[in-house]
Amino acid sequence: MSVPGPAAIGQTTETTIYYPFMNLRRATLTDLPRLVPLFDGYRQFYGQPSDPGRAERFLGERLAGNESVIFLAEEDGTAIGFVQLYPSFWSVAACRSWILNDLFVSPAHRGSGAGKALLERARGHAAETGAGGLSLATQRSNHTAQRLYESLGWRRDEEFFHYELPL
Helix, strand or coil, rough: EEECCCCCCHCCCCCEECCCCEEEEEEEEHHHHHHHHHHHHHHCCCCCCCCCCHHHHHHHHHCCCCEEEEEEEEECEEEEEEEEEECCCCCCCCCEEEEEEEEEEEEHCCCCCCHHHHHHHHHHHHHCCCCCCCCCCCCCCCCCHHHHHCCCCCCCCCCCCCCCCCC
Protein backbone atom coordinates (compact mmCIF):
# COMPACT_ATOMS: atom_id res chain seq x y z
CA MET A 1 0.00 0.00 0.00
CA SER A 2 1.25 3.51 -0.76
CA VAL A 3 0.53 6.81 0.94
CA PRO A 4 0.65 10.00 -1.17
CA GLY A 5 3.22 12.57 -0.17
CA PRO A 6 4.77 15.82 -1.39
CA ALA A 7 6.25 15.98 -4.88
CA ALA A 8 10.00 16.62 -5.21
CA ILE A 9 12.73 15.70 -7.67
CA GLY A 10 11.12 13.89 -10.57
CA GLN A 11 7.55 14.78 -9.50
CA THR A 12 6.89 11.50 -7.71
CA THR A 13 4.07 11.64 -5.18
CA GLU A 14 4.64 8.28 -3.50
CA THR A 15 6.62 8.54 -0.27
CA THR A 16 5.73 5.53 1.86
CA ILE A 17 5.40 1.85 1.02
CA TYR A 18 4.53 -0.67 3.69
CA TYR A 19 5.94 -4.19 3.58
CA PRO A 20 4.90 -6.89 6.04
CA PHE A 21 8.15 -6.54 7.99
CA MET A 22 9.34 -3.04 7.16
CA ASN A 23 8.36 0.45 6.15
CA LEU A 24 10.01 2.16 3.17
CA ARG A 25 9.62 5.90 2.89
CA ARG A 26 11.25 8.91 1.36
CA ALA A 27 13.65 10.55 3.80
CA THR A 28 13.54 14.23 4.71
CA LEU A 29 15.86 16.54 6.63
CA THR A 30 14.17 15.48 9.86
CA ASP A 31 15.55 11.97 9.26
CA LEU A 32 19.20 13.08 9.40
CA PRO A 33 19.77 11.71 12.93
CA ARG A 34 18.56 8.29 11.73
CA LEU A 35 20.37 8.38 8.38
CA VAL A 36 23.79 9.53 9.63
CA PRO A 37 24.77 6.27 11.39
CA LEU A 38 23.74 4.27 8.31
CA PHE A 39 25.60 6.57 5.91
CA ASP A 40 28.67 6.56 8.16
CA GLY A 41 28.52 2.74 8.18
CA TYR A 42 28.23 2.76 4.38
CA ARG A 43 31.34 4.93 4.07
CA GLN A 44 33.23 2.66 6.47
CA PHE A 45 32.20 -0.37 4.38
CA TYR A 46 34.10 1.28 1.52
CA GLY A 47 37.21 1.89 3.63
CA GLN A 48 36.61 5.44 4.84
CA PRO A 49 37.18 6.41 8.49
CA SER A 50 34.13 7.05 10.63
CA ASP A 51 33.11 10.70 10.40
CA PRO A 52 29.48 11.29 11.47
CA GLY A 53 29.88 15.08 11.12
CA ARG A 54 30.91 14.74 7.50
CA ALA A 55 28.08 12.29 6.86
CA GLU A 56 25.56 14.71 8.38
CA ARG A 57 26.83 17.68 6.37
CA PHE A 58 26.87 15.73 3.12
CA LEU A 59 23.39 14.26 3.51
CA GLY A 60 21.99 17.54 4.84
CA GLU A 61 23.26 19.39 1.77
CA ARG A 62 21.80 16.79 -0.60
CA LEU A 63 18.40 16.84 1.10
CA ALA A 64 18.21 20.61 1.65
CA GLY A 65 19.21 21.28 -1.96
CA ASN A 66 16.79 18.66 -3.31
CA GLU A 67 19.82 17.12 -5.04
CA SER A 68 19.05 13.49 -4.30
CA VAL A 69 16.25 11.16 -3.36
CA ILE A 70 16.80 8.93 -0.34
CA PHE A 71 14.49 6.10 0.67
CA LEU A 72 14.80 4.86 4.22
CA ALA A 73 13.94 1.31 5.34
CA GLU A 74 12.62 0.95 8.89
CA GLU A 75 11.74 -2.08 10.94
CA ASP A 76 9.77 -1.57 14.15
CA GLY A 77 10.72 2.12 14.05
CA THR A 78 14.44 1.43 13.65
CA ALA A 79 16.29 2.67 10.55
CA ILE A 80 17.89 -0.41 8.95
CA GLY A 81 18.95 0.74 5.48
CA PHE A 82 18.76 3.34 2.76
CA VAL A 83 19.16 3.89 -0.96
CA GLN A 84 20.24 7.23 -2.43
CA LEU A 85 19.46 8.22 -6.02
CA TYR A 86 20.83 11.11 -8.06
CA PRO A 87 18.97 12.47 -11.08
CA SER A 88 20.70 12.18 -14.43
CA PHE A 89 19.99 11.82 -18.14
CA TRP A 90 20.87 9.40 -20.93
CA SER A 91 21.67 11.70 -23.84
CA VAL A 92 21.69 9.06 -26.59
CA ALA A 93 18.30 7.74 -25.48
CA ALA A 94 17.14 11.31 -24.80
CA CYS A 95 15.53 10.48 -21.47
CA ARG A 96 15.81 10.94 -17.72
CA SER A 97 17.71 8.34 -15.71
CA TRP A 98 18.68 7.85 -12.09
CA ILE A 99 22.06 6.93 -10.65
CA LEU A 100 21.69 4.52 -7.76
CA ASN A 101 24.74 5.83 -5.97
CA ASP A 102 24.38 4.37 -2.47
CA LEU A 103 22.70 1.27 -1.07
CA PHE A 104 23.32 0.12 2.49
CA VAL A 105 21.65 -2.23 4.94
CA SER A 106 22.94 -2.46 8.50
CA PRO A 107 24.92 -5.68 9.08
CA ALA A 108 22.34 -6.95 11.60
CA HIS A 109 19.61 -6.76 8.95
CA ARG A 110 21.39 -8.18 5.91
CA GLY A 111 19.55 -11.12 4.44
CA SER A 112 16.21 -9.73 5.66
CA GLY A 113 15.08 -8.60 2.20
CA ALA A 114 15.69 -4.92 2.99
CA GLY A 115 18.22 -4.52 0.18
CA LYS A 116 15.85 -6.08 -2.31
CA ALA A 117 12.97 -3.90 -1.09
CA LEU A 118 15.10 -0.75 -1.38
CA LEU A 119 16.17 -1.70 -4.91
CA GLU A 120 12.56 -2.33 -5.87
CA ARG A 121 11.58 1.05 -4.42
CA ALA A 122 14.35 2.74 -6.43
CA ARG A 123 13.05 1.02 -9.56
CA GLY A 124 9.52 2.15 -8.75
CA HIS A 125 10.68 5.73 -8.26
CA ALA A 126 12.44 5.68 -11.62
CA ALA A 127 9.29 4.39 -13.31
CA GLU A 128 7.10 6.95 -11.50
CA THR A 129 9.31 9.77 -12.77
CA GLY A 130 9.31 8.56 -16.37
CA ALA A 131 12.97 7.54 -16.40
CA GLY A 132 14.39 5.20 -19.01
CA GLY A 133 16.39 3.33 -16.39
CA LEU A 134 18.85 3.33 -13.54
CA SER A 135 22.59 2.80 -13.37
CA LEU A 136 24.94 1.83 -10.55
CA ALA A 137 28.49 0.82 -9.86
CA THR A 138 29.77 -1.61 -7.25
CA GLN A 139 33.12 -2.99 -6.22
CA ARG A 140 34.30 -5.95 -8.30
CA SER A 141 34.78 -7.89 -5.05
CA ASN A 142 31.21 -7.27 -3.78
CA HIS A 143 29.80 -10.54 -5.11
CA THR A 144 26.86 -10.53 -2.69
CA ALA A 145 25.61 -7.22 -4.10
CA GLN A 146 26.25 -8.36 -7.67
CA ARG A 147 24.12 -11.48 -7.15
CA LEU A 148 21.31 -9.36 -5.71
CA TYR A 149 21.40 -6.87 -8.59
CA GLU A 150 21.43 -9.60 -11.21
CA SER A 151 18.58 -11.47 -9.50
CA LEU A 152 16.46 -8.32 -9.95
CA GLY A 153 17.22 -7.91 -13.65
CA TRP A 154 20.22 -5.58 -13.51
CA ARG A 155 22.74 -6.29 -16.30
CA ARG A 156 26.47 -5.79 -16.12
CA ASP A 157 27.67 -3.28 -18.73
CA GLU A 158 29.90 -5.19 -21.15
CA GLU A 159 29.96 -2.46 -23.80
CA PHE A 160 31.44 0.59 -22.07
CA PHE A 161 34.36 1.26 -19.76
CA HIS A 162 33.72 3.84 -17.08
CA TYR A 163 36.43 6.28 -16.08
CA GLU A 164 36.90 8.69 -13.18
CA LEU A 165 39.08 11.78 -12.86
CA PRO A 166 39.90 12.56 -9.22
CA LEU A 167 40.50 16.26 -8.50
